[in-house]
Amino acid sequence: MLTPTLAAISCAFGAILAGCGGHVITKTTVTQGAAKPIARDATREDLIDRYNLVAHGVQTLNLTVELKPIAGSKYSGIIQEYHEVKAFLLVARPANIRVIGQVPVIGKTAFDMASDGETFRVSIPSKNKFLVGSVAVTHASDKPIENLRPEHMIEAFLWPEIRKEEEVLFEEYDDETGRYYILTVLRGGYRTEILRKIWFDRADLQVSRLENFGPKGALQTDIHLADWRGFDLSATTAAPTPAAAPASDALTTFAHTIAIDRPHDDYRLDLHVNKITLNDPIPAARFQLDQPPGSELVHVGTDVQSQQQNSAPAKDQKP
Numbered sequence: 001m002l003t004p005t006l007a008a009i010s011c012a013f014g015a016i017l018a019g020c021g022g023h024v025i026t027k028t029t030v031t032q033g034a035a036k037p038i039a040r041d042a043t044r045e046d047l048i049d050r051y052n053l054v055a056h057g058v059q060t061l062n063l064t065v066e067l068k069p070i071a072g073s074k075y076s077g078i079i080q081e082y083h084e085v086k087a088f089l090l091v092a093r094p095a096n097i098r099v100i101g102q103v104p105v106i107g108k109t110a111f112d113m114a115s116d117g118e119t120f121r122v123s124i125p126s127k128n129k130f131l132v133g134s135v136a137v138t139h140a141s142d143k144p145i146e147n148l149r150p151e152h153m154i155e156a157f158l159w160p161e162i163r164k165e166e167e168v169l170f171e172e173y174d175d176e177t178g179r180y181y182i183l184t185v186l187r188g189g190y191r192t193e194i195l196r197k198i199w200f201d202r203a204d205l206q207v208s209r210l211e212n213f214g215p216k217g218a219l220q221t222d223i224h225l226a227d228w229r230g231f232d233l234s235a236t237t238a239a240p241t242p243a244a245a246p247a248s249d250a251l252t253t254f255a256h257t258i259a260i261d262r263p264h265d266d267y268r269l270d271l272h273v274n275k276i277t278l279n280d281p282i283p284a285a286r287f288q289l290d291q292p293p294g295s296e297l298v299h300v301g302t303d304v305q306s307q308q309q310n311s312a313p314a315k316d317q318k319p
Contacts, residue, residue: 039179039202044170047183047200048162051207055159057251062277063089063157067101069148070268085110087271089153096287097154113150114289120149120300121289130291133300147265155212156223156258156271160196167192178203193217204228206253219263225255251278 042050067087085101095117101110112123115135122131135151162168162185169184179202187195194217199209210223230253254276260269291297 037203040205041202042181042200042205044168044183047170047181047198047205048168050200050205051159051183051198052161054207054251055161057279058158059093059279060282061089061091061157062280062282063091063273064275065089066272066274068270070270071266089157090282090286091154091157092282092287093158095151095154095158096284097150098287098289099150099153112289113148114287115150115154116287117151117154120151121291122148122150123289123292123295125292128292128295129298130295131298131300132291137301147262147267148269152221152262152265153260153269155210155221156225156260159210166195173199180208181205187213206255222261222263224259224261225257227257228253228255254278 065087066084068084083104085103086107087099087101090096090098095115097113097115099111099113101112102108103110109123109125111125114121118135120131120133120135123129124131135149162183167186167188169186171182171184173180173182181200181202183198183200185195185198187193193215194213196213197209197211198207199211200206201208206228207225209225210221211219212221212223214220254273256273258271258273260271262268
């Protein structure tokens, strides 16, 4: 028989586990806003096929977007937001892009940029400058906004195919924002490294994030994609989709909110897509960007003496 003291201790201990006497149990419900959507299941092969259908299917794009550059970051301690501009983007495989930004209201050209995957050209009318350089130039400017390059944007629109010979890892990842699948594509050679990561939101299996890595694991571009909406493919495609681009239901939706972060260049681009034209033929001439007469030619990545020799180009000089 238990003494009164032991009985009291036993009852107290039992009350902690299951309640004593009146069976008092405290239950707390933690609410985190709206209920999270049910996570959809997919295999590694399912996701590779889904990604490649989009990679194959997008051959050209003609976009009208609202574009907002943001220079600096919380790591540098300075964040500078620039005015949002209306921009027109032309994109075509393998690596052609043309971006024309206009000042709001007055419609004056703020910048005109083009790249063919090897050379970039940037015209800045307000500064009367015309920049030319190799896309291989990696030296970052002290002024982050000067690191903006057209080829940085192309990674968000023309996805590289996942080839059969590439090694791809598959994993699940959960956090407070949602549940995800991640495909990690590896770069072979002397030392295996991460080439890129592709995130799929398990709520709808849409690609939500693309991370592209350089040598030694450097994160070159971090792209977030959201607000996937349907659009009428037949109404936007003036020409038949190329044979290499099979029809897919994945091509009936497009991300309308895109954030392109270049951490080593210390800038970010926020884009909101207003109009989409998919796989409409784009003449090669529309990707040509010539130096405006009288503008200063600046060779990015060359020494000062070379730039001084080109500071006063002839009227008909072209890069």
